[in-house]
Amino acid sequence: MSVQLERSPGLGRNELLLATVRHVWLPHLVGLTLLVLFILGLFHQTLWSIVDKWANAETYAHGFFIVPISAWLIWRRREALLKIVPRPDAWAVPIMVALGFVWILGELATVELVQQYAVVAMLITSVWLVAGPRLVRACGFPLFFLLLAVPFGYFLVPSLMQFTADWAITLVRLSGVPVYREGLTFTLPTGTWSVIEACSGLRYLIASFTLGCLYAYLIYRSWGRRALFVLASIVVPIIANGLRAYLIVMIGHLSSMRLATGIDHIIYGWVFFGMVMLILFWIGGFWREDTADTKEYPDRVGGFREYPLDSATLGGKWSAMVRMAMLIGLVAILLAAVPFYVTHVKSSQARATGAGLALPAELRGWRTQAKPFVEWAPHYTGLTEARAQSYVSSAGPIGLYVGLYRDQEEGAELIAWENEIVFNKHTSRGKWYRVAEWQRSIRLTNGQALTVPVTRITNDERYLDVWHWYWVAGQFTASKLVAKALTLGARLMARFDAAALVTVYVPVDQSEPDPQQKVLAFIQEALPAIEQNLTAAVGG
Incomplete structure (x- = not known):
């Protein structure tokens, strides 16, 4: 039949x-x-x-x-x-x-x-x-x-912001305009600019990559040309975003900050991105392959008899x-x-049922201060408890901040995209923002060394060096990935997954540009009490 x-x-x-x-x-x-x-x-x-x-x-x-x-x-x-x-x-x-x-x-x-x-x-x-x-x-x-x-891709924002700032500032200096830079903020004779999250170019990159994949699939047949065009759709918007930032800064500078500082800032950016994509597609069109590969596109060849309507199929x-x-x-x-x-x-997971979070009150060589020497706290949301304490010695003041997540859950967890030492999403002058970051090594209570990040921040009036690391399920780490792995391991083993952020911050001035030794001495003295108090706070 x-x-x-x-x-x-x-x-x-x-x-x-x-x-x-x-x-x-x-x-x-x-x-x-x-x-x-x-x-x-x-x-x-x-x-x-x-x-x-x-x-x-x-x-x-x-x-x-x-x-x-x-x-x-x-x-x-x-x-x-x-x-x-x-x-x-x-x-x-x-x-x-x-x-x-x-x-x-x-x-x-x-x-x-x-x-x-x-x-x-x-x-x-x-x-x-x-x-x-x-x-x-x-x-x-x-x-x-x-x-x-x-x-996908939000983790790229810090790197993209850094690249945009580097690229824009380099081009501004090559244009003969003096620039003073502090992290992602830089000052020209006519005004001050900051590279914030919206300037990272992530949305340009994702849009370009998505369109690039679709264009490469429709226009090319060989995998080599497809791969090259997709690679171009990644590299071009990153470079173009740095050039876009440079052009906006120069427009603002040459117009004495009358242009490219409001909504036209965003308009210029999207117009420039559209032009870049049109040029990319136009150039890519020179190598288009209009002849279909019959193996990949069998619908271009053959007749009706190739349809699977036969007795074997129906049977x-x-x-x-x-x-x-x-x-x-x-x-x-x-x-x-x-x-x-x-x-x-x-x-079945164990729940933390300890006492309230406490900070060490007595430290050898340090005494507590009732009034904090600075009004600052890290941007961590959903904390169960948070405590801050200022200490002082002959070497000067130092601050300790501990934020506790007694039982982590969605929206109240230690490692989350919005949890940062300073939250740069809406950074503006007068608020704390990041200037630089490097790493230092501290000694844990078990004798092991732990490399932790140190972030220098400022609010345009004073500078702070912020040392921070994590305590997860009874272990210290400075890695976000390790912190996530420890949380996962604790839950799989039905143990408590309590976690905490530990932060030590110290003022920086001209007489002591690098207070590393003071911080290391404080951490060595305070860390045993911090670990003991965290364990007690979760009932460990």
Whole structure:
């Protein structure tokens, strides 16, 4: 029957397509829809966190377009995809289980980005499970393009801000204009500028990378040209953002700060970015490859007889449907256990029940001061308790700040993107901002050395050197990654995950530009009492 149907002169193109969808693809599309809806419902909080970033962070607003673009890319290749016989593949099951485990790790370590990538990867793997690896290869880019919907890259902001400041200041000096720099703030004869988060160029970089990937896929066929263009879409906006900052500063300088200091600052930036992208695409067009690769684009060749509507395909339809249903049911059962396991781990986790947080009152060679020598505190949100104390000796004043998270949870955790010594998102003159950062080594109570960051900050009236490190589940570390790993390990072992920020800060003046020895002496004297008080505060 199928052979006659294939070769029947009265069967048109659209009729054959509809018959293929109805007899071959419809059960698999239904199965895929059910599996996707199950994943969306099971991990709805993770998916909502992605949409929330799209809606509330301009940097990631492009995420609303990723799914429609991916759907369009798949739709434009529908004839080629319909020629593939969908075959459910059991090898996708362990991948789905592994992604569920990755989601668990992200949940226990409170790393939202890991959870988001895990769920999106589950959706992609669903296609593999229902239709097989051949279909995934045939529409690989549209599927993996979905990964760009995950809000990614915020960790690049400090590095991008630093590069933008370096690039802009270098170009200003080459232009013959004197510049005085303090960290990310620099002063010209006509005014003062600061490189803040919005100046980092992250939104330009992400927009350029997303458009660059799409452009390279549509215009080029060879992987070499695609890779080169994507690389250009990363490098060009970073350099262009530094040039943009330079041009805005020079416009403000040459106009005596009448231009490029308000909304026109943002307008100039987007206009310049648009011009850069147009030039990048125009240059990239000189090497476009309009001739399709028949292996990659089989819809450009062949006739109707290549559609899989034959007796063998129809005969195996029911066995494929049964196999697909069994695999979907197995995956649903295994994934459904994921949130229950997380709930079990959290419910069995030990809770901190110690006394209130206290700071050392008696230190050899140091006495406490009732009045703090400076009004400053690190920008850490969701703290359970925080204590600050000023001390003084013959060497001068010094400050100690300890912020405690007794039981970490989402929105109240030690390592979070908004937790910083100074929060530069809305930095302006008159507020504390970062000037420089370096590293120093301190000696822990167990004799081990710990390298900690030292940040010099200022509010334009005075300078502070801030030494800080972390205490997590009973251990000291200065690494954010290690702090996250210690939190995860504590939760997996059902131990308390209490954590704290320990900060020592000291004023800097002309007579003592580097008070390192004073700080080291204070830390050596205070650290045993700090560790003892933290342990007591969490009931350890």
